[in-house]
Amino acid sequence: MSGNHSSSVISARVRHVEALLEQRGLLEGGEIDRRIDEFAAGGTPANGARVVARAWIDPGFAERLLTDANAALPELGLSMSGGLQEQRLKVVANSAEEHNVVVCTLCSCYPIALLGPSPGWYKSEAYRSRVVRDPRGVLAEFGVELPAATRISVWDASAESRYMVLPRRPEGTGSLSEEELAGLVTRKGLIGTALV
Amino acid sequence: MSRINDVGGMAGFPPIAEEPDEPRFHADWEAHVFALNSALIRRGIYNLDEFRDAQERLPVQEYLAASYYERWFAAITTLLREKGIATAEELAGTDEHAH
Amino acid sequence: MSTRTDRFAPGDRVRTRSLDPDGHTRLPRYARGAVGVVVEPAGVHPLADDRARGRTGNPQTVYHVRFPAAELFGAGDHSVTVELWEDYLTPVEEDP
Numbered sequence: 001m002s003g004n005h006s007s008s009v010i011s012a013r014v015r016h017v018e019a020l021l022e023q024r025g026l027l028e029g030g031e032i033d034r035r036i037d038e039f040a041a042g043g044t045p046a047n048g049a050r051v052v053a054r055a056w057i058d059p060g061f062a063e064r065l066l067t068d069a070n071a072a073l074p075e076l077g078l079s080m081s082g083g084l085q086e087q088r089l090k091v092v093a094n095s096a097e098e099h100n101v102v103v104c105t106l107c108s109c110y111p112i113a114l115l116g117p118s119p120g121w122y123k124s125e126a127y128r129s130r131v132v133r134d135p136r137g138v139l140a141e142f143g144v145e146l147p148a149a150t151r152i153s154v155w156d157a158s159a160e161s162r163y164m165v166l167p168r169r170p171e172g173t174g175s176l177s178e179e180e181l182a183g184l185v186t187r188k189g190l191i192g193t194a195l196v
Numbered sequence: 197m198s199r200i201n202d203v204g205g206m207a208g209f210p211p212i213a214e215e216p217d218e219p220r221f222h223a224d225w226e227a228h229v230f231a232l233n234s235a236l237i238r239r240g241i242y243n244l245d246e247f248r249d250a251q252e253r254l255p256v257q258e259y260l261a262a263s264y265y266e267r268w269f270a271a272i273t274t275l276l277r278e279k280g281i282a283t284a285e286e287l288a289g290t291d292e293h294a295h
Numbered sequence: 296m297s298t299r300t301d302r303f304a305p306g307d308r309v310r311t312r313s314l315d316p317d318g319h320t321r322l323p324r325y326a327r328g329a330v331g332v333v334v335e336p337a338g339v340h341p342l343a344d345d346r347a348r349g350r351t352g353n354p355q356t357v358y359h360v361r362f363p364a365a366e367l368f369g370a371g372d373h374s375v376t377v378e379l380w381e382d383y384l385t386p387v388e389e390d391p
């Protein structure tokens with residue numbers, strides 16, 4: 001990572017370019033700050049956790065989610081339209097037979113409008129290079145050991161769709177509320193590098 | 197002409213490193229770069245594919261040495277220059293009117 | 296108003312383009328020249344290769360195509376599903 005000195009250098013360069021673009025009428029005053037605030041108020045992993053919890057308790061919702069996630073998200077007041085344009089969301093469900101894991105090998109595509117920015121490791125060459133070739137090895141590094149009989153499906157977000165994993169509901173959670181269930185779901189679970 | 201961004205299946209990268217309690221941005225300027233790119237695409241100065249292309253065209257050694265948002269900023273300034281919005285000197289603040 | 300002409304249907308076998316284009320593309324290197332199976336069409340979009348070159352690009356169908364790892368890497372028991380524009384794909388004729 002950049003140290004403090006190089007960070008202050010690039011910080012000054014960014015401010016300079018912003019000022020230049022404002023002078024030329026290509027940015028409105030305060031536009032950058034407004035966009036930063038909008039982004040901060042946008043997607044978050046908690047949205048994905050709410051979707052997963054609802055799918056666990058409502059099989060009808062789960063079916064609609066897996067068939068057409070963009071049409072199902074508004075049932076929870078959510079959408080994929082917070083970014084530059086509405087993007088298609090494809091939700092892929094884990095089962096006893098299949099485990100899904102998501103990557104973007106060419107850049108860093110991710111359902112930002114729903115889940116906020118992706119973690120740094122998701123953007124790293126280390127993850128992007130290896131998970132398509134050796135997903136079982138990568139998952140083991142994340143502490144996920146799957147039975148040998150479980151098929152692994154990797155999804156490379158190489159074009160316009162964005163992906164989210166629907167993890168399996170953990171055993172022994174029958175008495176939990178929807179909100180408590182959502183509290184079990186992690187960002188890694190939504191990418192597929194954790195079981196939940 | 198395979199490019200440095202196209203890493204699926206490649207060997208030789210370091211182990212995957214997770215950062216506990218990772219913030220949305222590591223510095224204020226990263227958030228500014230994110231918002232700046234969004235503003236320029238919405239304004240039609242360039243499109244998202246041109247932005248990806250501009251990152252992929254960075255010299256390989258520069259690309260690998262740069263952080264994620266440093267690549268973004270390099271791509272933004274490349275496109276502003278190529279689209280005739282500003283010269284390299286103006287973007288770097290080294291022209292005579294700067295500061 | 297796209298003139299959608301899905302050339303492929305779920306279950307169709309397709310081969311990806313093997314050539315290495317000069318410039319931006321969204322066909323990953325590891326998935327070139329490989330045979331996979333169409334999972335589903337996933338919308339209609341202008342080809343990214345065109346848009347990256349400042350061209351509008353004709354909208355065409357994008358497909359999820361699933362490849363066995365062994366087809367891509369010569370080893371592995373997993374699958375990789377890649378989202379690919381129609382231009383990247385040619386049909387694979389079934390054996391008679």
